[in-house]
Amino acid sequence: MQHILITGGAGFIGSHVVRHFVKKYPGSTIVNADKLTYAGNLLNLTDIEQEKNYHFVKGDIVDGDFVFSLFEKHKPDTVIHLAAESHVDRSIANPMEFVHTNVLGTVNLLNAARHHWKDEPDNKRFYHISTDEVYGSLGDEGLFTEETPYDPRSPYSASKASSDHFVRAYWHTYGLPVVLSNCSNNYGPNQFPEKLIPLFINNIIQKKPLPVYGKGENVRDWLYVEDHAVAIDAIVRNGKPGETYNIGGHNEWKNIDLIRLLCKIMDEKLGREPGTSEGLITYVKDRAGHDLRYAIDASKVKDELGWVPSVTFEEGLSKTVDWYLANGEWLRQVTSGDYMQYYREQYEER
Ligand code: NAD
Ligand code: DAU
Secondary structure, eight states: OOEEEEETTTSHHHHHHHHHHHHHOTTSEEEEEEOOOTTOOGGGGTTTTTOTTEEEEEOOTTOHHHHHHHHHHHOOSEEEEOOSOOOHHHHHHOHHHHIIIIIIIHHHHHHHHHHHHSSOOTTOEEEEEEEGGGGOOBOSSOOBOTTSOOOOOSHHHHHHHHHHHHHHHHHHHHOOOEEEEEEOEEESTTOOTTSHHHHHHHHHHHTOOEEEETTSOOEEEEEEHHHHHHHHHHHHHHOOTTOEEEEOOSOEEEHHHHHHHHHHHHHHHHTOOTTTTGGGEEEEOOOTTOOOBOOBOOHHHHHHHOOOOOSOHHHHHHHHHHHHHHOHHHHHHHTSTHHHHHHHHHHTTO
């Protein structure tokens, strides 16, 4: 891994991955290619932006010429592909954006890697970061394994499933040395406040209603974002070409239980009367096609690569809340302008 190209490195998970690789591999160059959509923010990387082994390039992976020029100029031997449209609710409102970035953008990267690596295929890796949502929705029992058949049910998960299929097709058809992982819900600092945990933290700070979809009985398996970055490091170095690894937190929570815990933690940290934030809970119209439960069997990545999560949920949630409370300016910046418009469209009619 001399030259590592990370796509989507200004986003939530990407910024933690960039930081991890810049710090851990000072002898490698890390190029972060990102379009800086509403979800991408260079403020996420101010602490490492001056490092000699770090370079940022602004560009759109849907633009094939841009992607080819990235490979021409930076000659990556390793690609860690995170750039995507990532929010389920936005995919329900505007599916085509997800087809463009998640499907076409991924195929552009695959084509560029295939073209540039054809003469020297050794020691190359194309690592595609995906989601557990491609497996569909679980009932009360069972876990997603790497063998679970794909059954995507939202435009977001359908676009990610499609990109996963293209990545595997390039392995089978052209021998491109790919590896994939499918991860459960991440949380932690720098997550855009459209996703459950940061949205609710922001609303609690502002004493705004907490919009719980349906009855709040949907279950997610939560993983602290830095643990995901460590798993990605293990998989890119030691994962077998053509293989898929599921990553999860062994940490299932019903939304409403998680929200109550978050309210309790925030009342304590904000010095508010116990129960104050729970009073903000408001049940609203359910998400269309809302998947009931996701839960990951992460035994393959544990048994083969020795990865297990290291941060407990209580510790991770506390660190996350502390980060948002200490970074009011970041929150203010990302919630100004377009965010208010999005928020009105998403929540006013619910
Ligand atoms: P995010 O929305 O926070 O960040 C996405 C980043 O991609 C942003 O920096 C954005 O500017 C960039 N981007 C978007 N479109 C682009 C384009 N056309 N060209 C270049 N850059 C573009 O997403 P995230 O939550 O950090 O997720 C990162 C990846 O991990 C995604 O592929 C997502 O599917 C996957 N994933 C996320 C989670 C989760 O819980 N957040 C869980 C499993 C997998
Ligand atoms: O499972 C991995 C996936 O997790 C990633 O691939 C996605 O990129 C990521 O966004 C996340 O998808 P979810 O849809 O599970 O995350 P979200 O934070 O949007 O919602 C979590 C749960 O909370 C879900 O059951 C819907 C519910 N919810 C969400 C919001 C935004 C609410 O009840 N109210 C809300 O306002």
